[in-house]
Amino acid sequence: MNPHSPAAAATSAPPGLFDHRMAVFGTDEEFLAAAVPFLTEGLRAPGEPAPTAITTPARLALLADALGDRVALIDHTDWYTGSAANAVARSAGHLARHAGAGGRAHLLMEPDWSGRAGSSPRERTEWMRCESLANLLFAALSTTVLCGYDTRIAPPEVIAQARRAHPDTDAYEHPYRLTAALDLVPLPAPPPDARDTTLDALADAAADRGLAAPDARLFAAAVREAAGLLGGARRARLRVWGTAPACVAELRATGRLGDPLAGFVPPPGPPAPEPGQGLWFTRQTCAYVDVRDTTDPDGTPVMTVRVQYGR
Template identity: 75%
Template sequence: MTTQTPPGLFDHRMAVFGTDEEFLGAAVPFLTEGLRAPGEPAPVAITTPARLALLADTLGDTVALITHTDWYTGSAPNAIAQGAGYLARNAGAGGRIHLLMEPDWAGRAGSSPRESAEWIRYESLANLLFAPLATTALCVYDTRLAPPGVIERARRAHPGTGAYEDPHRLTAALDAVPLPRPPADARGLGLDGVAGWAGERGLGADEAELFAGAVREAADTLGAARAALRVWGDAPACVAELAAPGRLGDPLAGFVPPAGELRPERGQGLWFARQVCAYVDVRDAADGAATTVRLQYGR
């Protein structure tokens, strides 16, 4: 089954299939649509090697083929950076290009409920992040690989499915899941002590400095002078939690690429933190009185 949004700018579709024939039945018309679209470069398929071979047999070399493990190399924010960078380099005017996309369900995307939830967040926020672009994306879900619960939640992230939810509401639902409580041995720390502490917990010197930089960038977003810091864990899963008065209130915080530069650089705030860390969780208190940002360096 393939869904399609009404005509507009970013066109975010979803296809669910259970056989190779059903995959081709969704993929080939979509990619052919891209081949025929005026002013667009060749469409791109990002999927498994086996499915890329099927597309090559059917469409020849008319479509750009990318193995999904070469595209989805890290966290969901890393995938956003990859997509934004590819569009900036290769898309036509206004972001015009057709992209067929499938994450690696045998890898990170399907490795845990936590990772699957982060993927759904990415799918939902894509509707806001790429809204200004005339990009057409088809996200394909194989029922033989993607868990049923993930597919059902993915419908909520795609317009035209009949289950679509506003991204602000869907991300709020994801954030309504409480974070695990800090362990009893969590301890307070100053920002200047993060790199040394992370080194003591097993991160190498470069990684410890990188993590400390991510914590500093998150603290600056909150207002460093107001943020209280606690740390716990061992490498690679070193964790830092910042708490500060006030409300961040922006589901896109740290997901919007900085203009002109997609590499993680100091001074990019939560974008830098999300690119560096495996997980960055932001929780606004229900009464709006405080915000908590929890950063975990590695998985």
């Protein structure tokens, strides 16, 4: 196992090494007042590569003026190109390739709140989930991250929730507690046109709902990987609904899932997600993956995994 990966972070070494900070600013001057000392700290840290800043082009220009070419500068629209789960994978890959021993690196990170990350309550919830779970996924790495939140762009409710995800605030909550709170919002009920199907027939069912054949096969493969979390196809009821590109499949089975990290820890193997990698593959290839433990009216525990292929 790669010692720089979140898989290693979740299974080896004591927690407490990951330094996850938050900066809130409303002007360029406030941004520089937070960012420049942080990046200078990284420049002076022994055994570390040059720090990396991932933010807007305008703020990258400010950093270039302040620090020259000593900091790696990345446009956040080049980094945050997909879902929140994709961003977790991107961060893990970056650390595996570029960090010093034990994951030593300084990263200044600002998601594109004017783009996908801030486009809907649904999106914002998933980004906050990943912000919170990062404290567990990267716990054993000696990585220092400063997450930037611009009050001119990030909605107030996002900043309030972000405080709950960062240990350097007085509002911090353990990731299990925060993710449980996020999951208190119930999933919408399946629509009247939802239909029962099987894993073997899912690709055809998705094609009937407008997905192109390659996408229908990828969707079916992603749902099959999710079914493994519930003990396989024989245990789970599978329903499908929606039309392309937002086709949805839901798997339900009796029992409890219990692990908020399910599907966020990358398996060892090829860097690109491939079938056989379980819920990791599902999260990397689909727009949304909801994993819930609920209870039927008669008290029966129920596991639900809902997968949406497109947005």
